Amino acid sequence: RIALTIASVVALTSLSGVIFAGYHVARRLGNDLESTKLQLALIERQVGTSQQQTSDSLKSLQTKNKDLAEELEKSQNEIDRLALPQNLLNQIMSRIVWVHCEDSNGRYERSGSGTIGLTKNSAKGLTITTNFHVTGSPTSFCIVKFPEAPSYAKLGIPRLALIGKYDPNYPEVDIALLHLFDAKEKFDAFPIPYCQSSEIKIGDRITLLGYPSFGGNTLTITDGIISGTIQTKWGPRYKTSAKIDLGNSGGLAIDNNNRCVIGIPTWTKFGGELGEALGTGESLGQIQSWEIIKTSGQIF
Incomplete structure (x- = not known):
């Protein structure tokens, strides 16, 4: 009987230990599960935030793209409006x-x-x-x-x-x-007037006509803008973004904004006077204004 009692106590002690261990395992697993749920919830929030940020960025890019497309269309319309018929x-x-x-x-x-x-x-x-x-x-x-x-x-x-x-x-x-x-060709009055210097602004779109060497010595139309002004004792010369070389010299420069004759494209090189091919470097295109020619008074 004593032996049976001892065996029962041992058995109960072992069972209690197993139950206790199982309780701790269950508790630990429960804690791990809660932690995993919290991590999943955090990840879901992060994913949601990231998706929202991505969506916001996409909307912003779409808006910018639309604005750029509208700006491009406006610019093209302005170029078309200023183009010479x-x-x-x-x-x-x-x-x-x-x-x-x-x-x-x-x-x-x-x-x-x-x-x-x-x-x-x-x-x-x-x-x-x-x-x-x-x-x-x-x-x-x-x-x-x-x-x-x-x-x-x-x-x-x-x-x-x-x-x-x-x-x-x-x-x-x-x-x-x-x-x-003894020329057989007949021409009416020039179809556009001369520009007044007060009309010509930096940024005005211009058209040049002439026979540049880069155009194969055939009649070539180039365009650009007035990019600067050089004042002389006779009047302004104009710098331009339009490409000019020696063959352009003596041709014609037109202000598209005002539909008038600016003057004569005149080629030079850095380090030289108008008309000279001195120094080195790329060609510097300038437009000799009609005002210079008239103010000098030696031709007209």
């Missing part, structure tokens, strides 16, 4: 001639551009306005070619032009007149 371009392109001048000794040879009708034509023919540095000297002779309609991509037969007036204030005022006698 094709019929006006055709009238002007027909007047832009290719000019090639040489001196009688063959020591000078240069090509450029010229414009018919910027000044009154002579009684015997047409007057072409160009840069004096294109002609080289008062004793040079020049050949001009007209662009052929309707594409103006080809040049016509060469025609002899004689040098008339040039401005003695060269190189500050770089202009000369060529005369093409």
Whole structure:
């Protein structure tokens, strides 16, 4: 009986130990489960926050994209509004001639551009306005070619032009007149007026017409903006973002905003005066304003 009692006590003690251990295991597992639930809840909140942030970022990007698209459309509409109409371009392109001048000794040879009708034509023919540095000297002779309609991509037969007036204030005022006698072509008054300097603003869109070498010496239209002003004793020269090289010299610059003639594109290099090819570096395109030419008073 004593042995049975002892065995019962041992059994109960062992059972109590098992129950106690099981209780602790269950409690630990319960704590782990609660911790896992809390972690899951935290992760769900983080995921929800991240999704919201992603959604907000996406909405922000969509709004910015819409704003950019609207801004691009406005800019394109403004460019289209300022573009010169094709019929006006055709009238002007027909007047832009290719000019090639040489001196009688063959020591000078240069090509450029010229414009018919910027000044009154002579009684015997047409007057072409160009840069004096294109002609080289008062004793040079020049050949001009007209662009052929309707594409103006080809040049016509060469025609002899004689040098008339040039401005003695060269190189500050770089202009000369060529005369093409017995010309069959007839032109009405120039289709747009001259600009007043007060009308021309930095940022105005411009169009240049001429025969640059980068255009294969064919009539080429380039555009850009007025990017700066250089004041001279005669009036303003204008810096431009439009590409200009030696062949552009003597051509035409138009202010698209005001539909008027700014003046004559004139090529130089850093370190040189207008019309000179001195120094090194890239070409510096400037537009000699019509005001400079008129203020000098030697041509008109």
